[in-house]
Amino acid sequence: MIFTVTIAAILRQSKKKSVKYKLISFFSQKTRSLSHSFSLNRNDGSLVSVLKTLLFFTILMITLPIGLYFATKAYLFEASLGYSSNDSYFYAAIVAVIAVHVVLALFVYAAWNEGSRQWREGKQD
Numbered sequence: 001m002i003f004t005v006t007i008a009a010i011l012r013q014s015k016k017k018s019v020k021y022k023l024i025s026f027f028s029q030k031t032r033s034l035s036h037s038f039s040l041n042r043n044d045g046s047l048v049s050v051l052k053t054l055l056f057f058t059i060l061m062i063t064l065p066i067g068l069y070f071a072t073k074a075y076l077f078e079a080s081l082g083y084s085s086n087d088s089y090f091y092a093a094i095v096a097v098i099a100v101h102v103v104l105a106l107f108v109y110a111a112w113n114e115g116s117r118q119w120r121e122g123k124q125d
Contacts, residue, residue, distance in 0.1 A: 049114070050114065053107075053110055053111070053114060057103060057106070057107040057110070060106075061100065061103050061104075061107075065097075065099040065100050066096070068092075068095050068096055068099045069092045069093065069096040070092070072088075072091070072092045072095045073088045073089065073091075073092035076092075077091050
């Protein structure tokens with residue numbers, strides 16, 4: 001709609017010889033802006049990928065240590081190994097802290113590899 005209104009305005013304001021020049025310049029500006037928006041959309045794809053990775057590791061950071069804490073406390077330390085309630089709190093907390101460190105290390109590894117992959121793809125363009 002904007003294109004047709006703009007073309008009609010150009011045709012009304014100009015003579016026949018200069019219409020071709022004005023239309024060419026108009027469409028070249030529009031194609032430059034479209035190519036710029038295409039490059040932004042390509043970057044949006046990498047942004048979505050980064051946000052998915054961040055969301056995955058955020059959920060993992062919340063659920064894994066808490067789940068491991070209660071699972072190891074109830075099933076491993078109290079039921080299987082027969083530790084007292086006070087001892088099982090302590091050892092389950094150690095397992096949860098180790099889980100936090102493992103998730104952080106995995107996140108750093110994934111972020112490092114994703115950044116180097118994006119750098120290699122950008123270098124080829």
